[in-house]
Amino acid sequence: MTQLTRQDCERLDQDDALAAVRQEFDLPENTIYLNGNSLGAMPKKALDQARQTVINEWGQDLIKSWNLHDWFSLPQRLGDQLAPLIGADAGEVVVTDSTGINLFKVLSAALMSQQQAHPQRKKIVMEGSNFPTDNYTAQGLIKLLGDQHEIVFAEGEEIVEVIDDSVAVVCLTQVHYKTGRILDMQAITEKTHACGALSIWDLCHSAGAMPVELNACRVDFAVGCTYKYLNGGPGSPAFIFTAKRHQGKALQPLTGWWGHAAPFAFERDYTPADNISQMLSGTQPIVSLAMTAVGLDISVRADMQLVRQKSQQLGDLFIRLLAERCGDCQFRVVSPLDAAQRGSQVAIAHEHGYAIMQAMIARGVIGDFRAPDILRVGFSALYVSYTDVYDAVDILRDIMDNDIWQQPEYNRRHAVT
Amino acid sequence: MTQLTRQDCERLDQDDALAAVRQEFDLPENTIYLNGNSLGAMPKKALDQARQTVINEWGQDLIKSWNLHDWFSLPQRLGDQLAPLIGADAGEVVVTDSTGINLFKVLSAALMSQQQAHPQRKKIVMEGSNFPTDNYTAQGLIKLLGDQHEIVFAEGEEIVEVIDDSVAVVCLTQVHYKTGRILDMQAITEKTHACGALSIWDLCHSAGAMPVELNACRVDFAVGCTYKYLNGGPGSPAFIFTAKRHQGKALQPLTGWWGHAAPFAFERDYTPADNISQMLSGTQPIVSLAMTAVGLDISVRADMQLVRQKSQQLGDLFIRLLAERCGDCQFRVVSPLDAAQRGSQVAIAHEHGYAIMQAMIARGVIGDFRAPDILRVGFSALYVSYTDVYDAVDILRDIMDNDIWQQPEYNRRHAVT
Numbered sequence: 001m002t003q004l005t006r007q008d009c010e011r012l013d014q015d016d017a018l019a020a021v022r023q024e025f026d027l028p029e030n031t032i033y034l035n036g037n038s039l040g041a042m043p044k045k046a047l048d049q050a051r052q053t054v055i056n057e058w059g060q061d062l063i064k065s066w067n068l069h070d071w072f073s074l075p076q077r078l079g080d081q082l083a084p085l086i087g088a089d090a091g092e093v094v095v096t097d098s099t100g101i102n103l104f105k106v107l108s109a110a111l112m113s114q115q116q117a118h119p120q121r122k123k124i125v126m127e128g129s130n131f132p133t134d135n136y137t138a139q140g141l142i143k144l145l146g147d148q149h150e151i152v153f154a155e156g157e158e159i160v161e162v163i164d165d166s167v168a169v170v171c172l173t174q175v176h177y178k179t180g181r182i183l184d185m186q187a188i189t190e191k192t193h194a195c196g197a198l199s200i201w202d203l204c205h206s207a208g209a210m211p212v213e214l215n216a217c218r219v220d221f222a223v224g225c226t227y228k229y230l231n232g233g234p235g236s237p238a239f240i241f242t243a244k245r246h247q248g249k250a251l252q253p254l255t256g257w258w259g260h261a262a263p264f265a266f267e268r269d270y271t272p273a274d275n276i277s278q279m280l281s282g283t284q285p286i287v288s289l290a291m292t293a294v295g296l297d298i299s300v301r302a303d304m305q306l307v308r309q310k311s312q313q314l315g316d317l318f319i320r321l322l323a324e325r326c327g328d329c330q331f332r333v334v335s336p337l338d339a340a341q342r343g344s345q346v347a348i349a350h351e352h353g354y355a356i357m358q359a360m361i362a363r364g365v366i367g368d369f370r371a372p373d374i375l376r377v378g379f380s381a382l383y384v385s386y387t388d389v390y391d392a393v394d395i396l397r398d399i400m401d402n403d404i405w406q407q408p409e410y411n412r413r414h415a416v417t
Numbered sequence: 418m419t420q421l422t423r424q425d426c427e428r429l430d431q432d433d434a435l436a437a438v439r440q441e442f443d444l445p446e447n448t449i450y451l452n453g454n455s456l457g458a459m460p461k462k463a464l465d466q467a468r469q470t471v472i473n474e475w476g477q478d479l480i481k482s483w484n485l486h487d488w489f490s491l492p493q494r495l496g497d498q499l500a501p502l503i504g505a506d507a508g509e510v511v512v513t514d515s516t517g518i519n520l521f522k523v524l525s526a527a528l529m530s531q532q533q534a535h536p537q538r539k540k541i542v543m544e545g546s547n548f549p550t551d552n553y554t555a556q557g558l559i560k561l562l563g564d565q566h567e568i569v570f571a572e573g574e575e576i577v578e579v580i581d582d583s584v585a586v587v588c589l590t591q592v593h594y595k596t597g598r599i600l601d602m603q604a605i606t607e608k609t610h611a612c613g614a615l616s617i618w619d620l621c622h623s624a625g626a627m628p629v630e631l632n633a634c635r636v637d638f639a640v641g642c643t644y645k646y647l648n649g650g651p652g653s654p655a656f657i658f659t660a661k662r663h664q665g666k667a668l669q670p671l672t673g674w675w676g677h678a679a680p681f682a683f684e685r686d687y688t689p690a691d692n693i694s695q696m697l698s699g700t701q702p703i704v705s706l707a708m709t710a711v712g713l714d715i716s717v718r719a720d721m722q723l724v725r726q727k728s729q730q731l732g733d734l735f736i737r738l739l740a741e742r743c744g745d746c747q748f749r750v751v752s753p754l755d756a757a758q759r760g761s762q763v764a765i766a767h768e769h770g771y772a773i774m775q776a777m778i779a780r781g782v783i784g785d786f787r788a789p790d791i792l793r794v795g796f797s798a799l800y801v802s803y804t805d806v807y808d809a810v811d812i813l814r815d816i817m818d819n820d821i822w823q824q825p826e827y828n829r830r831h832a833v834t
Contacts, residue, residue: 031479047468054708071651132683137673143670234488284515287704
């Protein structure tokens with residue numbers, strides 16, 4: 001097999017059905033942005049949306065905007081916009097709060113439901129190596145509930161084995177934040193239900209990166225963020241999915257006025273809305289919330305099958321170029337080599353991973369580092385090109401050839417990595 | 418006593434030490450905005466801040482902004498900026514999440530502390546007529562904890578009477594959202610502590626409107642919003658105060674990675690930060706969060722004693738003009754007549770309150786209506802002038818004279834009022 005050339009990659013870009021989507025984003029010059037798995041790029045229309053919300057709505061219409069611009073229903077309207085991307089129906093998703101807060105809501109709702117159905121069940125199955133905020137959330141809830149529950153930690157393929165009829169809830173992230181490994185949502189959810197447990201999926205690394213089929217898999221609850229592959233802006237509000245069959249029954253405990261059956265009746269006592277609105281709590285940050293519409297709009301117009309296909313090809317291309325051009329550099333691919341089992345990112349390990357990533361960032365190739373030795377590069381198919389991948393590996397080769405990563409400035413640790 | 422004239426009000430404006438602050442806000446033309454108690458006006462620099470965060474930070478520096486622009490410490494930096502406005506010290510306040518979510522955190526923290534100190538105490542004192550989301554939050558938490566706790570509802574002056582040594586927590590809003598009545602923070606907190614209970618204050622209608630002395634009153638916890646008198650923008654993130662003596666001890670249960678002692682160690686298990694950061698949960702909406710700095714900056718530069726004094730005078734002026742010019746119209750002042758007992762708003766009742774307020778809004782005088790019959794007008798001293806108040810009453814007189822409020826279009830109810 002002959003080695004791939006830059007011309008080969010240019011040809012792939014010419015044939016790329018998604019190539020035009022890149023024009024909807026404003027990417028900085030001299031930058032190859034391979035970190036959309038952490039913070040998505042800025043759509044060109046983002047500032048227009050901010051200007052609209054700040055100047056025309058807040059500034060001009062002030063309090064009247066709650067009616068005139070229907071700020072109050074933004075969580076539901078954005079949820080309906082997002083729903084098809086994750087295999088949900090209208091009325092099953094709201095955009096609100098943060099992923100962790102939302103996980104607290106659905107985990108509480110699931111545990112309280114199980115308290116009725118199977119009061120003796122106290123186990124929650126989670127993955128120990130998951131992005132830790134999910135585990136922290138469960139630990140905080142368990143402590144609040146008086147330490148009656150227990151987390152059963154399992155990893156990867158072990159997970160399906162530990163699900164049995166002593167389990168109340170199975171709470172997993174579909175795509176692993178570090179390795180990009182995909183869990184089998186369908187098989188795990190089937191086993192979960194066969195054992196009488198409820199399923200919660202965290203879609204932070206899958207929503208917008210690949211087709212997700214929540215209802216086809218009969219998932220009970222899901223959460224996820226909008227600032228990675230959905231390009232909603234830094235820390236943009238997260239989402240909650242609750243399957244129709246649980247609405248009005250499985251209730252969440254962060255009971256603010258936005259989740260009340262009649263929020264503007266200002267009644268003293270809480271009456272839950274009998275629909276997805278019950279998953280809301282308090283007043284939302286309208287500027288950040290409204291901006292998520294811009295990124296969502298781009299994703300909704302893209303064909304998620306094509307997005308998935310291209311991201312797999314970008315990942316395969318990176319892995320192949322790494323082998324061809326940096327085969328002597330002691331990199332080890334940590335992500336699954338089979339694209340079908342891999343999300344939209346590739347993790348590689350190297351003893352000097354931190355310094356190498358700093359050197360890459362200094363050269364304009366933006367990925368990130370996760371301790372102890374992992375370099376992550378994400379391939380957001382909406383704006384990353386095949387030549388981006390070629391050029392990134394080219395720069396990596398140069399860094400390794402010239403020992404640039406040994407320079408002291410690349411070995412100083414930042415507070416945030 | 419002769420009736421006040423517009424010239425009198427013009428003279429008051431000329432002598433107003435805060436008059437220049439109005440220039441820092443962009444107010445719509447032909448509008449008298451008397452609803453800063455619900456949504457503060459837009460500072461002129463708001464869009465600049467949005468542009469900076471969206472274009473220069475998100476767009477250009479992308480993921481590097483977490484370090485370069487220190488997004489991660491925004492909740493603490495904004496909290497330190499806000500602290501002097503509420504009588505708190507640096508390191509005691511963070512800006513994050515919504516008021517309701519934050520109330521859930523501190524109420525949980527307080528109840529869990531009391532579970533150690535006084536395990537038999539299960540009562541929470543609240544005000545039944547409070548803005549209901551506070552009550553809903555307590556009700557949601559109580560249900561989650563298995564209905565072991567009980568809310569003792571009291572009103573106004575009764576409150577101090579129901580605090581005894583069976584009470585775990587006293588959770589009140591300092592300024593009543595509807596009537597503007599101020600509760601005596603010092604006396605109630607003293608009684609609370611004398612009885613061995615913990616105090617939580619909601620400052621939604623006081624922060625930025627008057628000097629608040631949390632530490633001088635030995636308050637334990639507080640929450641509040643930044644989008645009313647602090648002009649942070651629609652739904653801008655709220656704040657939490659935790660007195661130094663409780664930090665590292667009274668822990669909140671929405672345990673996300675931002676509250677971890679070492680967030681970037683990505684450890685599997687939660688270890689709480691031993692400072693105010695433990696009150697954080699997950700990733701924040703950075704655009705909305707960063708924008709709060711603009712409004713805070715204006716308030717921090719203003720003298721809160723002057724702000725308070727002017728807002729009292731504006732309220733007194735409104736009440737006097739209403740008596741002088743609309744004395745025959747059956748309005749009833751619901752707020753305390755004594756300015757010392759009244760926050761920065763005046764509530765008046767009228768049988769046809771809804772239609773009258775709609776007619777006022779149609780004429781550019783923006784206040785709001787609260788069922789069953791209350792018209793609220795807020796006097797944000799940073800940008801409301803004495804002539805604004807004169808002109809507002811002038812328009813109200815005209816509406817009443819011409820029965821404009823009887824027209825059918827003012828009697829149609831909006832979903833959001």
